[in-house]
Amino acid sequence: MSADPRKSLFEAQKLGKRLRHQVGRAIGDFRMIEAGDKVMVCLSGGKDSYTLLDVLQQLQAKAPVAFELHAVHLDQKQPGYDPDVLPRYLETRGVPFTVLEQDTYSVVKRVVPENKTMCGLCSRLRRGALYRHAEEQGFTKIALGHHRDDVVETLFLNLFFHAKVSAMPPKLRSDDGKHVVIRPLSYCAESDIEQYAQWRQFPIMPCNLCGSQETLQRKTIKAMLEEWERTHPGRVDNIFRALADIRPSQLADRNLFDFDALSGLAPDARAWLAGVAEAVPEPAKETS
């Protein structure tokens, strides 16, 4: 932001407007929030979830339909955690909130070996506690603070390390079928959120009080995307936009596109060809 306070205020307001516009568009595109919804906003205390709550509250004030927002935070009993920070902030925001308590820190420390990252298990335990609360309280939607860069990072993690084309959808039904999870920040760039959080002076609480670090895989992907964005600005956005414009006929997934239908062969001839393909052993790979 500019050193000139007036210019800086103007830039910050423009940034706020952009974020509201992007969140509003994502909500509309994916019908994330509807009249009468009771939305549980998961608040970790990081810049993303503070921004999510802040923008949703602003949109709620002007929305043509009525819906409820409730902030929910899980105190995971990490060392050095200050239990007063979030309640103090939330009281000034006039939003109903609940702070749950569960010592996931001790569980994760006990189970995960010393030199391994703990985030996988920790997030699963956190998700379990939050989803349980959502069910008990009858929340109709669970809002998470993942943004565009999280989505693109996940795409490459899945591509490079799991050989899958899949990312983080803006809206999904949880595995047990009980919850609808929404990601209203899906169209927002992390750099915008970072600046917005600084401008709004959110009382950020670092996640890694537990001492855990990101995995090497995630760090590698982040560094790759940062380098791409530095040398080719707009590339991350292009990748994100590509996720909303998939062409199954230009890929190679036979479950998504009926390539057989292009052959013009009668079904019994196709079955015969499939049998031949199975009967012929694959050639050995060249080693040199």
Ligand code: SF4
């Ligand atoms: S940094 Fe610590 S608290 Fe945060 S997700 Fe990872 S293990 Fe959990």
